[in-house]
Structure formats: structure tokens, C-alpha cells
Amino acid sequence: MTIVFQRATRRRVKIKMLLKGPTGSGKTYGALHVADGLAPGKIVLLDSEHDRSEFYADVVPFDRAPLEEHTPKSYIAHIRAAVDAGYEVIIVDSLSHCWMNVLERKDAYDKANPRSNQWTNWGLFGAEWDELMRTILEVPAHIICTARSKMAHEQVEQGGRKQVVKLGLAPQLRDNTEYEFAICFDVEQTTDRRHPAQVSKDNTNLLSEPGKVWDLADGAVPALIRKWMETAREVERPLPETQQSIDDALLALPEELQAKSRRRVAQYKQQGFPEAKAQEVLAQLQVMIAGKSTKPATPHAAAAPSETAPTPVVDSAPMAPPAMHDAEPEPASSPESSALAEAERYTVMVGQEQKALGSMTTKALEKLRPMAAERERTDLVANIDVVLTARRQAFASNLSVTVDASAAASQSPSAAFENAVAQHVARLGAPSYAAAGRTTLPFPAGQYQLQMLNTACLQRQRRSGRIHVEQAAAIDAVLDYRSANPFDPAVIQVEETLAPDEVPHAGVNSRFD
Structure with a gap:
């Protein structure tokens, strides 16, 4: 894997801003004024608020499009269409409606499938929200999102008179969504014509003056942002x-x-x-x-994986040991191999998810063992010991083949392993993409070829410490190829697949509360 370091520079990026506040606090009005200061005449507002944005048509010139469906898919389609149409500022009003739609559909799914796992069901709906946030952050346009806050009321004194005002609390969004934005404002409701807002997050350091209250309608906020952008390096563009x-x-x-x-x-x-x-x-x-792949031609290249979860090359038990090893595995019929396979299939409840011991990292197993011993779970302790012993023996065997024992003893296991990988590649050369893609990794569901696993899964396996040097070198070769060929249809397709370690699997013989 090639790692490149370069001097950090501040590029002229597009601002992603969130305005959150109670209903009636002036979020839409403030968003339009900020947008008008950033790119006048090139503004589009995506309206989920029943056409209420038209109330401000005489205040700021802007185009609009109604969001009749509040699904993340609909929001994504509208944002991409706005970018394709050449708009420079996109106002999403309101992001809260989309999140409420996700919650409602998740609740309906849970009720329609009472025997399903409500925790793992989030994987079906949370991914939609994550895709929307990626779209907001990645598109080459300024985006200003509004979000409703849960409301409380407080009596305050304004202009010598007591007034009851709405206070915005937590925004009606997925937890921590505000951290995805570069600038976040908490918009306050007042009885006058001001639109005061306080900064709760500011990556630009332009607006985060302690105690400062900004008026979103007076043009000061976009003026500062424009000046800040002008001093940044222009992002290169093609002809x-x-x-x-x-x-x-x-x-x-x-x-x-x-x-x-x-x-x-x-x-x-x-x-x-x-x-x-x-x-x-x-x-x-x-x-x-033209229907041709940029993937190097090879008579042994496997077919591209489907959009669904990949099909295992081998779907038989027991599973191959995930520990690092260079020696030939023992026959499945040997007592040691059978005991290890059975121990790796042993499952435990970790949080809200059932996991096989063979799918857990060594560090996680070492942390789990004393907890199991404290609760007198002798069966779990025994199986953990079997897995840990096998991994330590395999690790020592692996390093003895490629690294001098005295040198390995002075290094951490991870450093010794990386040294072993480097020596292996220096001795044999980096594997070709075709050969690397056919290399397999073991999972609880069976053996999977690297070319069938998405990049996130490969990176997790590379860091896990449960692979041997040949597998590490093969993973590096596959990751290098994907980095150099992001538009290979097979690469694009496999990135959308669900990796085996992302698929929840049912337990067979254990529960650890």
C-alpha cells in the first residue's frame, strides 16, 4: 500500500452550514440572507415546509423545488439535480422532516416484523441517512440546512417588559449530526425583527467569538466567509x-x-x-x-460480485482458523483442528450483537476473558483460551519463518508483523492484482475472496492482527489497485456490497449479558 504525505494547505472549499432553532425563530429567513451574501442569484431552496419559503420571495431572489417525499433518497436526488443545474448555494429546509421519515419507517418495519432484531434493523435505515450526509458533505456547492429544535418556554424581560419566548433544545436530527457541518448556529426567537444566532460549532474560527450574537440578516456572516474563502487556495478545476x-x-x-x-x-x-x-x-x-473493464485481463479472473452480500467460495464448517500462520493447516479430522473450529464458532452476546469468538480480535478476546472468569463462565473461558493459544502459536510460527527471533523479540507484535510483511514482499515481490484478488479470508460464513470484499472490510481485516503475511500483502495489492482504478466497474460494484463481517449472524450456544 502506497502512503503519500504532503504539506497541508487550506483549499477554497464549499461551506456546509446548519441552522437549528425552534419553529418560528427565522431559520429560513436567515438561511436565505446568508445564501444571498454567498452567491446572489444562484440560490435554490429545497422546501419540505409546505411551500412556506414563498413567503420570502420578495425578500431575496431564489429558486425553489418542493420536497414532496421526505425520504433520504428524495433529498439526495434533489441535491444532485441542483448541483447539475449549476446552483452554487443549496438550502435544505428542513432536514428534520427527513430524519422523522427515517424514524417513522423504522418504527413501522419493527412493528411489521416483531421477531426481527430492532437493534440490527437500524442497519437498514441508518445507512440511508449516512448516504444523505455523505452527499451533503461531498457535493461541490455551499449547503445550508435547517433543523427544528425541540422546544421549551421561558419568561424573559425584553425592552422592560416580560415576554414568553421559545427556547430551542436538541435538534430533531440523528445524534451528533451537527458535528458533520463546518458551521452550526443556534437561532433564537425574539419579538423584534432581529434574527440573533449563536455559534455552537465553527471550523473556520471566523465566528466563534465567545458570547458573540450574530444577526443572520445583516450580511456580516457571509461577508466574513467570502473573505476567508478568498485567501484560500483555489481548488483546481478541469477545462x-x-x-x-x-x-x-x-x-x-x-x-x-x-x-x-x-x-x-x-x-x-x-x-x-x-x-x-x-x-x-x-x-x-x-x-x-464501451463495456470494457480497466481491470487487467486474466483467464482466471472471477466474475464481478453482485449488489447483494457476496457468496462464499466455501460454505462449509468448520471455519478455517483466522490466526496468522504459514504452515499448512491440520486436517479437519484432527482433534486439535476440530477443537479450534468449535471454539471459534462459539458465540457470545457483545452489547446488542451476537458474535462468534473467531470473528473477534485478539485484543477483544483478552478483554473479554477476565469478565467471563469473574462471572464463572467456565465454558466461555475455556473456548477463549483455545482461540488465544492457537493464535499465539500461529503468530510465533509465522514470524519465525520470516523474521529473526531475536529481532522479533525486541519489537511489538504489530511492528514485527509489518516487518514480516515487508520482508515477504521484498523476497517474493508484490502479488499481481489477479492473484491477490483470488486470495481468501475466513469468516464465520466461510471463505471469501478479497475481490469480493469492500474496501472498508479489507481495511478492518488488515488491522485485525488475525491474518498472515501473504494475506496482508494481498490486501495491500488489492487496496492499491482500487485506489488507482476507482472507476473500474467491478470496484464500484463491490464497494456497495455488504461484507460478511457486517452481516448479523445468529448465535448457537451462548449468551453473555
Whole structure:
């Protein structure tokens, strides 16, 4: 895996802002004034508030589009359409409606499937929200989102008279959503025509003066942001004709690849998209249109994985030991191998999820063992000991093949392992992508080829300490290839699959509360 270090520079990024406050506090009005200060005449408002944005049509010139469906998918489609139409500021009013839609559909699903696991059901709906947040953060446009806050009331004195005002509490969003934005304002409700707001988060350090109350309608906030952006390095862009060719190529892609390719191009635009890189991306898109893969041709290359969870190459028990080893595995019929396989299949309840011991990291097992001993779970302790002993023996065996024992003794296990990987690659050379992709990793459901696993899964396995040097070198080769070929259709497709270690599996013989 190639790691590149470079000097950090402040790029002219697009601002992602969240305005949260109680109903009637002026979030929409304030958002329009901030947007008008950032890019006048190039504003679109996505309206889920029953066309109430039209009340401000005489205040700030803007275009609008109603959000008739409040699903994350609908929000994403509207945001991408706005970017394609050339708008520079997109106001999402309100993000709370989308989150309430997710909660309502999750609740309905739980009631319709009473025997399902309500905790793991979040995987079905939380992923939609995560995709919406990725879209908001990645698109090359300023985005201002509004969110309703839960309300409380307090009597305060204003202008010598006592008034009852609404106080915004926690926003009606998924927990910690506000941390995704660069700037967050808490908008206050007042009885005058001001629109005061206090900063709760500011990555730019422009607005975070302690105790400062900003008026979102007076133009000061966007003026500071514009000045700050002007001093940043311009994000590189391709020539207009090249960008137009890329847009045309994206439209010509098959529907199943178009959305994923658009997301990748949007990421490049956000981070910097020089002409040379744009030409490279255009060439890859043209290859995809022609129906050819950029993947190196090989007579042994496996078929691209499907959009569903990958099918295991081997679906038989017992599972292969996940510990690092270079020696040939013992026959399945040997007592030692059978005992290890049985121990690795032994399941335990960790939090709200049932996990097999073989799928847990060594560090997690070492932390779990004293807890099990304290609760006198002798069966669990015995199985943990079997797994840990096998891994330690395999680790020692692996290092003795490639690393001098005295040198390994002076290093941490992780450093010794990385040294072993480096020596292995130096001795044999990095594996080809085709060979690396056919390398398998064991999971509770069976053996899976690396080319069938998404990048996040490969990175988790690489860090787990439960692989041997050949597998580590193969994972590095696959990750390097994917980094260099992000528009390979097989790469795009496999990134959308659910990895085996992300699929909840039922326990067979244990519960650990």
C-alpha cells in the first residue's frame, strides 16, 4: 500500500452550514440572507415546509423545488439535480422532516416484523441517512440546512417588559449530526425583527467569538466567509470542455453505474480536479461506456460480485482458523483442528450483537476473558483460551519463518508483523492484482475472496492482527489497485456490497449479558 504525505494547505472549499432553532425563530429567513451574501442569484431552496419559503420571495431572489417525499433518497436526488443545474448555494429546509421519515419507517418495519432484531434493523435505515450526509458533505456547492429544535418556554424581560419566548433544545436530527457541518448556529426567537444566532460549532474560527450574537440578516456572516474563502487556495478545476465531456460520459453510463460514478467525480471536484486527473477519469469513463473493464485481463479472473452480500467460495464448517500462520493447516479430522473450529464458532452476546469468538480480535478476546472468569463462565473461558493459544502459536510460527527471533523479540507484535510483511514482499515481490484478488479470508460464513470484499472490510481485516503475511500483502495489492482504478466497474460494484463481517449472524450456544 502506497502512503503519500504532503504539506497541508487550506483549499477554497464549499461551506456546509446548519441552522437549528425552534419553529418560528427565522431559520429560513436567515438561511436565505446568508445564501444571498454567498452567491446572489444562484440560490435554490429545497422546501419540505409546505411551500412556506414563498413567503420570502420578495425578500431575496431564489429558486425553489418542493420536497414532496421526505425520504433520504428524495433529498439526495434533489441535491444532485441542483448541483447539475449549476446552483452554487443549496438550502435544505428542513432536514428534520427527513430524519422523522427515517424514524417513522423504522418504527413501522419493527412493528411489521416483531421477531426481527430492532437493534440490527437500524442497519437498514441508518445507512440511508449516512448516504444523505455523505452527499451533503461531498457535493461541490455551499449547503445550508435547517433543523427544528425541540422546544421549551421561558419568561424573559425584553425592552422592560416580560415576554414568553421559545427556547430551542436538541435538534430533531440523528445524534451528533451537527458535528458533520463546518458551521452550526443556534437561532433564537425574539419579538423584534432581529434574527440573533449563536455559534455552537465553527471550523473556520471566523465566528466563534465567545458570547458573540450574530444577526443572520445583516450580511456580516457571509461577508466574513467570502473573505476567508478568498485567501484560500483555489481548488483546481478541469477545462470547461473536459468537464462537459465528463458530464456527457456520466449520462451515457448504464444506470446501475451512473449514480456511483457521479459520487466519485463529485469527490474529486471537492478535493481538487486538475486537468490531467480529469483526462484520466474521462478515459476510464469512456472505457466503461464501451463495456470494457480497466481491470487487467486474466483467464482466471472471477466474475464481478453482485449488489447483494457476496457468496462464499466455501460454505462449509468448520471455519478455517483466522490466526496468522504459514504452515499448512491440520486436517479437519484432527482433534486439535476440530477443537479450534468449535471454539471459534462459539458465540457470545457483545452489547446488542451476537458474535462468534473467531470473528473477534485478539485484543477483544483478552478483554473479554477476565469478565467471563469473574462471572464463572467456565465454558466461555475455556473456548477463549483455545482461540488465544492457537493464535499465539500461529503468530510465533509465522514470524519465525520470516523474521529473526531475536529481532522479533525486541519489537511489538504489530511492528514485527509489518516487518514480516515487508520482508515477504521484498523476497517474493508484490502479488499481481489477479492473484491477490483470488486470495481468501475466513469468516464465520466461510471463505471469501478479497475481490469480493469492500474496501472498508479489507481495511478492518488488515488491522485485525488475525491474518498472515501473504494475506496482508494481498490486501495491500488489492487496496492499491482500487485506489488507482476507482472507476473500474467491478470496484464500484463491490464497494456497495455488504461484507460478511457486517452481516448479523445468529448465535448457537451462548449468551453473555
